[in-house]
Amino acid sequence: MFAALYLLYAVRVLHIRSGLVGVLIGAGAIGAVLGSLVTKPLAARIGAGWAYAAGCLLYAAPLVLWPLAHGAMPLVLAMLFAAEFVSGFGLMVLDITIGVIFAAIIPDTLRSRVTGAFQAVNYGTRPLGALLGGLLGSVLGLRPALWVATLGGVAGFALLLPTPLPRYRLPAVDGPARA
Numbered sequence: 515m516f517a518a519l520y521l522l523y524a525v526r527v528l529h530i531r532s533g534l535v536g537v538l539i540g541a542g543a544i545g546a547v548l549g550s551l552v553t554k555p556l557a558a559r560i561g562a563g564w565a566y567a568a569g570c571l572l573y574a575a576p577l578v579l580w581p582l583a584h585g586a587m588p589l590v591l592a593m594l595f596a597a598e599f600v601s602g603f604g605l606m607v608l609d610i611t612i613g614v615i616f617a618a619i620i621p622d623t624l625r626s627r628v629t630g631a632f633q634a635v636n637y638g639t640r641p642l643g644a645l646l647g648g649l650l651g652s653v654l655g656l657r658p659a660l661w662v663a664t665l666g667g668v669a670g671f672a673l674l675l676p677t678p679l680p681r682y683r684l685p686a687v688d689g690p691a692r693a
Contacts (some may be wrong), residue, residue: 515643516646516664518645518648519656520660520662522651522656524538528583529646541598542599545600545606546603547606552607553607557610558621562615563615564680565607567679569608569611571651575671576604577599577667578665578668579597580594581657581658581660581661585592607666613686618685620629
């Protein structure tokens, strides 16, 4: 939902020029690079499960700054830069740690099927989210639809907390350390 809405919101509501939108997207990429560099030590310190959960929160929660953004353009840009940077960081943390968890717990004989099913759900729901975002954006307006999208992402994080996933720790490895 968010991906279908935020560019329209940036240009039509916040009146951000295309070059500055590119800078904001670049902030997410810089955050992702930093996230990729710190994921291994973070997961080693707090556990892969908590690193994944933290990544989910850091990916979703900063995006609430998009519908919150208003006021002077420098303030708006600072808010959105921070949102994109931290969200990109969180995305890389969650993506790397779930890959490591999958590698550790899914037997080799099932890995391709589980990965295929995971990707079908992950990528298959995106067009539905985009359609829902477009529908809500048309009916409610872009800002309210962004609130639904961003708070929905934070609620997804909350659903992880009562599961065993946050407390998952990678098994000890004999020989060279794994990622």
